[in-house]
Amino acid sequence: MKVLCVYATLRQRNGVTAVIMNYLRHMPKDGLQVDLLVYSDSEPGMVSLAESLGAKVFFMPKLGLKSFRRFSAFLDAFFAGHPYDLVHSHFNQVDFALFPAARRHGVRHCISHSHNTKLADYPLRALRNRLLCRNIARNADTLAACSEAAGRALFGKAFADSPRKLIVRNGVDVARFAFNPSAREKIRREFHVAPGEILLGHVGSFRPQKNHGFLLRLFDKLCRGSDRYKLLLVGNGSCEAEIRKLAAGLASRDKIVFAGSRSDVADIFSAMDLFLLPSLYEGLPVTGIEAQAAGLECLFADTVTKEADLTGVTFLSLTPGQQNWLSAIRSAPARHHPEFADRIAACGYDIRAEAGKLAAFYRAHAPDRGGCHAG
Numbered sequence: 001m002k003v004l005c006v007y008a009t010l011r012q013r014n015g016v017t018a019v020i021m022n023y024l025r026h027m028p029k030d031g032l033q034v035d036l037l038v039y040s041d042s043e044p045g046m047v048s049l050a051e052s053l054g055a056k057v058f059f060m061p062k063l064g065l066k067s068f069r070r071f072s073a074f075l076d077a078f079f080a081g082h083p084y085d086l087v088h089s090h091f092n093q094v095d096f097a098l099f100p101a102a103r104r105h106g107v108r109h110c111i112s113h114s115h116n117t118k119l120a121d122y123p124l125r126a127l128r129n130r131l132l133c134r135n136i137a138r139n140a141d142t143l144a145a146c147s148e149a150a151g152r153a154l155f156g157k158a159f160a161d162s163p164r165k166l167i168v169r170n171g172v173d174v175a176r177f178a179f180n181p182s183a184r185e186k187i188r189r190e191f192h193v194a195p196g197e198i199l200l201g202h203v204g205s206f207r208p209q210k211n212h213g214f215l216l217r218l219f220d221k222l223c224r225g226s227d228r229y230k231l232l233l234v235g236n237g238s239c240e241a242e243i244r245k246l247a248a249g250l251a252s253r254d255k256i257v258f259a260g261s262r263s264d265v266a267d268i269f270s271a272m273d274l275f276l277l278p279s280l281y282e283g284l285p286v287t288g289i290e291a292q293a294a295g296l297e298c299l300f301a302d303t304v305t306k307e308a309d310l311t312g313v314t315f316l317s318l319t320p321g322q323q324n325w326l327s328a329i330r331s332a333p334a335r336h337h338p339e340f341a342d343r344i345a346a347c348g349y350d351i352r353a354e355a356g357k358l359a360a361f362y363r364a365h366a367p368d369r370g371g372c373h374a375g
Contacts, residue, residue, distance in 0.1 A: 002033045003035070003086045003088060005088045006036075008038065008091050010047060011205070012263075013204065013234065013235045019170050022170075022286075022351045023171075023354075027356070030359075035055050060074055060075075075102075079104070084102070084107050086109045086111070087099065087107050090113045092114065092136055096132060096139060108365070109142065111140060111142040112137075112142070112144065116281065117153040117305060118153065118209075118280075143166065146170045146284040150305070151167070171349050172349060174293050174341050174345045177266045177290050177294045177341070179341070181270070183266070191271070200329070201231075201233075201234070201268070201269070201273075201291075202232070205235050212233070212246075214318060215233075217250075220251060234260070235261060273296075275291035276299050276329075278318060282303070284307055288308045289308070289310070289344065292313070294341075295340040297334075299316060299325065300314070301317070302317050
């Protein structure tokens with residue numbers, strides 16, 4: 001049985017990329033072949049990782065107003081030469097062209113998967129994406145989402161009771177992210193965290209959604225009253241230069257660490273004392289689940305879906321004065337909770353169990369080749 005997953009761009013520390021890779025890594029194959037169709041600007045390292053996990057990676061042209069015919073012609077040619085039983089799209093903006101092309105060439109089942117509660121960071125892009133996704137619920141056989149909130153945002157209020165609904169949890173490798181004391185010592189030495197210093201952390205790509213500017217200004221205010229804090233930022237992205245420039249102008253600049261993109265994020269979580277997520281919106285943040293699995297106390301913006309709270313997260317409004325965040329940071333216990341890992345697994349976010357469920361869904365909905373049509 002063959003499944004094609006479609007996404008825009010594979011990038012390290014990108015939430016959707018992490019979800020796809022987690023499922024690829026842990027899904028029981030047993031005759032199941034899962035391949036990827038992505039844009040060619042994907043990071044070579046992530047492409048190689050996907051291939052090492054058994055996926056074939058194919059590249060599609062960019063979709064644009066001037067390239068629509070080329071894009072459609074590519075899809076027809078691609079599916080004519082690459083038969084699949086099921087298409088799982090994590091790239092909703094192309095579904096209007098992707099699903100009809102897939103069906104013309106015998107794909108049995110099409111899944112549209114929502115990963116966020118907003119369609120873009122910028123208003124014009126959000127409007128464009130809303131138009132592209134206008135009939136998305138009508139075009140798909142299964143309406144998938146990482147959370148109820150993400151499903152409602154893309155598919156509408158009817159998602160809650162839809163017979164085509166599927167919640168695919170953003171599972172993580174709970175055992176890998178569980179608190180590791182030796183990793184904590186190693187990472188804190190690397191980043192010169194002094195004994196007794198409280199390490200605040202954030203993991204995420206540098207783009208408007210993640211709200212790094214708010215985080216830096218908050219940290220600068222925090223440091224005016226105490227020198228016992230340090231801030232560690234893990235990730236990269238289009239806004240990184242702008243955020244670095246902002247940091248350079250702050251009095252707290254020497255206590256802000258830009259770690260870049262890292263492959264040892266599980267160890268880094270063990271080194272942190274408190275995890276901060278001031279995102280403007282989130283479907284269900286993978287990093288938030290990872291941080292909780294590591295046993296961290298977490299402070300999330302109240303713009304993050306409450307479904308992300310598995311261990312007692314504190315949700316705070318993004319008020320201009322930031323006093324609520326300052327008070328919460330100062331009063332938060334700077335310690336790990338090893339029992340959180342078991343709680344994450346019990347809540348259904350262990351990737352091993354979730355990957356098995358998704359594989360079973362694939363097999364149940366594409367048992368053989370033949371015609372298909374959405375309901």
